Amino acid sequence: xxxxxxxxxSANAEGSLLPIDTILVGDCIKHMNALPAGSVDLVFAxxxxxxxxxxxxTRPDQSRVDGVDDAWDKFDSFAHYDIFxxxxxxxxxxxxxxxxxxxxxxxxxxxxxxxxxxxxxxxxLLNDVIWRKANPMPNFRGTRFTNAHETLIWAAKDRDSxxxxxxxxxxQANDDVQMRSDWLxxxxxxxxxxxxxxxxxxxxxxxxxxxxxxxxxxxTKPGDVVLDPFFGTGTTGAxxxxxxxxxxxIEREDTYIAGALKxxxxxxxxxxxxxxxxxxxxxxxRVAFGSLVEMGLITPGTELYDDRQRWSALVRADGSxxxxxxxxxxxxxxxxxxxxxxxNGWTFWHARQGSRxxxxxxxxxxxxxxxxxxxx
Amino acid sequence: xxxxxxxxxSANAEGSLLPIDTILVGDCIKHMNALPAGSVDLVFAxxxxxxxxxxxxTRPDQSRVDGVDDAWDKFDSFAHYDIFxxxxxxxxxxxxxxxxxxxxxxxxxxxxxxxxxxxxxxxxLLNDVIWRKANPMPNFRGTRFTNAHETLIWAAKDRDSxxxxxxxxxxQANDDVQMRSDWLxxxxxxxxxxxxxxxxxxxxxxxxxxxxxxxxxxxTKPGDVVLDPFFGTGTTGAxxxxxxxxxxxIEREDTYIAGALKxxxxxxxxxxxxxxxxxxxxxxxRVAFGSLVEMGLITPGTELYDDRQRWSALVRADGSxxxxxxxxxxxxxxxxxxxxxxxNGWTFWHARQGSRxxxxxxxxxxxxxxxxxxxx
DNA sequence: AATGCTCTTGAATCCAAAC
DNA sequence: GGTTTGGATTCAAGAGCAT
Numbered sequence: 001x002x003x004x005x006x007x008x009x010s011a012n013a014e015g016s017l018l019p020i021d022t023i024l025v026g027d028c029i030k031h032m033n034a035l036p037a038g039s040v041d042l043v044f045a046x047x048x049x050x051x052x053x054x055x056x057x058t059r060p061d062q063s064r065v066d067g068v069d070d071a072w073d074k075f076d077s078f079a080h081y082d083i084f085x086x087x088x089x090x091x092x093x094x095x096x097x098x099x100x101x102x103x104x105x106x107x108x109x110x111x112x113x114x115x116x117x118x119x120x121x122x123x124x125l126l127n128d129v130i131w132r133k134a135n136p137m138p139n140f141r142g143t144r145f146t147n148a149h150e151t152l153i154w155a156a157k158d159r160d161s162x163x164x165x166x167x168x169x170x171x172q173a174n175d176d177v178q179m180r181s182d183w184l185x186x187x188x189x190x191x192x193x194x195x196x197x198x199x200x201x202x203x204x205x206x207x208x209x210x211x212x213x214x215x216x217x218x219x220t221k222p223g224d225v226v227l228d229p230f231f232g233t234g235t236t237g238a239x240x241x242x243x244x245x246x247x248x249x250i251e252r253e254d255t256y257i258a259g260a261l262k263x264x265x266x267x268x269x270x271x272x273x274x275x276x277x278x279x280x281x282x283x284x285x286r287v288a289f290g291s292l293v294e295m296g297l298i299t300p301g302t303e304l305y306d307d308r309q310r311w312s313a314l315v316r317a318d319g320s321x322x323x324x325x326x327x328x329x330x331x332x333x334x335x336x337x338x339x340x341x342x343x344n345g346w347t348f349w350h351a352r353q354g355s356r357x358x359x360x361x362x363x364x365x366x367x368x369x370x371x372x373x374x375x376x
Numbered sequence: 377x378x379x380x381x382x383x384x385x386s387a388n389a390e391g392s393l394l395p396i397d398t399i400l401v402g403d404c405i406k407h408m409n410a411l412p413a414g415s416v417d418l419v420f421a422x423x424x425x426x427x428x429x430x431x432x433x434t435r436p437d438q439s440r441v442d443g444v445d446d447a448w449d450k451f452d453s454f455a456h457y458d459i460f461x462x463x464x465x466x467x468x469x470x471x472x473x474x475x476x477x478x479x480x481x482x483x484x485x486x487x488x489x490x491x492x493x494x495x496x497x498x499x500x501l502l503n504d505v506i507w508r509k510a511n512p513m514p515n516f517r518g519t520r521f522t523n524a525h526e527t528l529i530w531a532a533k534d535r536d537s538x539x540x541x542x543x544x545x546x547x548q549a550n551d552d553v554q555m556r557s558d559w560l561x562x563x564x565x566x567x568x569x570x571x572x573x574x575x576x577x578x579x580x581x582x583x584x585x586x587x588x589x590x591x592x593x594x595x596t597k598p599g600d601v602v603l604d605p606f607f608g609t610g611t612t613g614a615x616x617x618x619x620x621x622x623x624x625x626i627e628r629e630d631t632y633i634a635g636a637l638k639x640x641x642x643x644x645x646x647x648x649x650x651x652x653x654x655x656x657x658x659x660x661x662r663v664a665f666g667s668l669v670e671m672g673l674i675t676p677g678t679e680l681y682d683d684r685q686r687w688s689a690l691v692r693a694d695g696s697x698x699x700x701x702x703x704x705x706x707x708x709x710x711x712x713x714x715x716x717x718x719x720n721g722w723t724f725w726h727a728r729q730g731s732r733x734x735x736x737x738x739x740x741x742x743x744x745x746x747x748x749x750x751x752x
Numbered sequence: 753a754a755t756g757c758t759c760t761t762g763a764a765t766c767c768a769a770a771c
Numbered sequence: 772g773g774t775t776t777g778g779a780t781t782c783a784a785g786a787g788c789a790t
Contacts, residue, residue, distance in 0.1 A: 128483075168518075210667070517781095
């Protein structure tokens with residue numbers, strides 16, 4: 001019998017078969033195998049690291065470093081670790097939707113085995129992402145470089161998956177340049193770090209919420225289901241709830257579950273308005289150039305130019321263009337005059353507006369705004 | 377018969393059995409197997425990455441990206457790539473001295489397989505190091521995070537090896553703080569990039585000398601022997617010579633060898649006194665507005681104002697702003713509400729702090745200071 | 753001489769809906 | 772399911788040239 005620790009405050013209103021907003025108690029492979037196939041949007045996993053710290057590490061002042069030596073982090077060999085890794089990755093892949101994706105975080109002790117396993121199991125790697133720690137633990141012995149980062153792998157269920165990636169959102173958050181594969185965050189300390197009754201850290205490797213915030217907001221939509229098979233103290237659940245996503249956590253240790261339940265219960269979801277994001281151009285309603293002509297925003301007979309006025313074309317009544325011998329759609333004629341394979345006519349062609357040239361895309365924006373107003 | 381292209385200017389004065397300061401022509405596994413066991417201090421390897429590019433890629437301006445489509449990067453499957461990888465790694469391990477070490481560089485396409493192979497062959501991983509590219513190629517289709525880094529693995533021949541690590545030198549070069557595992561360098565362009573007679577790049581993936589400079593100065597002593605089984609245009613040889621180390625290169629392609637010979641011949645070794653390294657300073661961490669939201673310094677739903685409170689905007693969960701019909705980054709919305717072409721959102725927008733308004737740039741300064749403090 | 757502008761280019765697993 | 776078509780998409784660093 002598989003145990004469940006349900007969040008009182010988040011009963012599953014949709015009546016889905018999925019144990020939404022719930023922590024499942026026990027082995028993650030068994031629990032995942034009991035879930036319906038193709039039902040989860042994203043898996044985020046922070047598996048045990050197979051750290052081989054067989055002797056204690058001491059700081060220069062002889063104080064002990066509290067290394068990761070819990071029983072769950074011991075594996076006899078790489079072979080055992082590989083068997084474990086492939087088993088849970090396979091179970092995770094089964095429950096992912098066809099367009100689902102997975103994130104796995106690790107360090108050099110385990111991430112190479114995880115990455116190879118992902119490839120062997122026909123996941124399709126999308127990015128490896130570096131979490132650069134603003135405040136890593138120094139290398140006390142001075143024998144290596146400060147181990148100042150961890151690696152995340154983002155992979156699709158398979159090569160054909162069309163995964164969620166909120167590109168525009170990431171770009172806007174990053175001062176209007178593409179978000180890179182190296183992310184800078186402090187490690188989890190202070191008030192965010194969960195403590196036990198003795199004021200010791202409750203979990204040895206609690207991840208910062210900022211890291212999950214970026215993962216979840218970049219690669220899920222509001223309402224999506226995120227499953228974390230190594231839930232620990234529930235950072236994934238806390239951030240999912242905050243961002244209006246659902247979570248499923250799986251965890252074996254009762255002390256972690258107790259901490260996670262309390263933590264998540266105290267989270268207040270952000271309002272729908274703040275979570276809502278701009279509609280990317282890709283999914284904006286389609287507006288044909290011909291309708292601009294029909295609506296009178298562009299008059300037949302108007303001359304269009306590229307931004308440097310190397311080429312021009314005439315707008316015909318049916319919304320097609322003519323330029324010399326070339327005729328066709330705005331895209332086709334734009335490509336033909338340049339001798340290019342393809343062309344986005346919306347940004348290539350411009351119309352005179354007073355003394356300056358305005359891209360015809362501006363007219364389309366007007367139409368779209370008008371349509372939004374009318375439908376609202 | 378294995379061919380050799382010896383550097384005229386660097387005949388092997390010590391009479392060693394090793395083909396010092398020489399390029400060996402042909403297959404690296406055969407050549408390594410012909411060298412004496414336990415004779416090399418360091419191996420630096422930049423193997424094929426096994427990129428799987430099945431279609432062309434064009435930039436938004438319709439120009440074509442010159443991708444890596446060379447025959448030497450083609451493998452039938454991961455299984456074939458693994459066989460190749462394990463074969464050369466095994467040959468490399470045999471020729472390493474007992475306290476020798478290896479560096480391998482790669483990307484997410486191949487580095488996980490390389491790392492797992494190193495572990496399986498009883499190498500002992502010391503660090504993974506991230507080369508953060510200052511000027512990576514963007515993701516032109518907006519489908520993923522900018523792939524802005526490559527990964528290097530530094531491993532000892534085995535667990536007991538006492539490898540060379542010039543800790544003090546690295547620390548001094550890094551403003552008296554430990555050198556971290558994330559390194560920032562520009563990619564190899566400009567005058568450093570070797571060109572052929574048609575002024576095309578001679579090699580598709582030439583590495584920057586600065587990267588090798590740090591690798592060699594951190595993990596070898598003057599006079600050590602560095603072997604590079606995928607020598608290419610000889611960056612490893614050029615830097616080794618400059619830093620007073622010996623090199624052995626192995627390369628199959630005659631055009632690369634010709635370029636490497638000419639290049640290395642023109643290198644003047646630094647004086648023994650100068651081989652104290654000078655490494656570039658750390659750059660001030662770049663902090664995006666979205667990070668402030670992710671890190672909880674600015675809460676989604678917060679209202680921002682310009683200094684005279686003529687306009688206001690709402691902070692959304694993804695780090696974008698909304699103000700009336702306008703939405704986008706702090707800069708874009710700042711420009712839109714003013715009807716201006718551009719705007720520095722950092723100084724334009726303010727948040728309430730008690731009774732007064734504080735520019736959001738103040739929050740960024742706090743984060744920067746915190747990160748500097750923590751990393752120092 | 754210094755500054756500013758344009759043009760080129762880089763290890764890339766880079767589209768999606770309609771027909 | 773394959774094919775066609777619409778139209779979405781880029782950042783930093785050098786080099787070269789003009790002011």
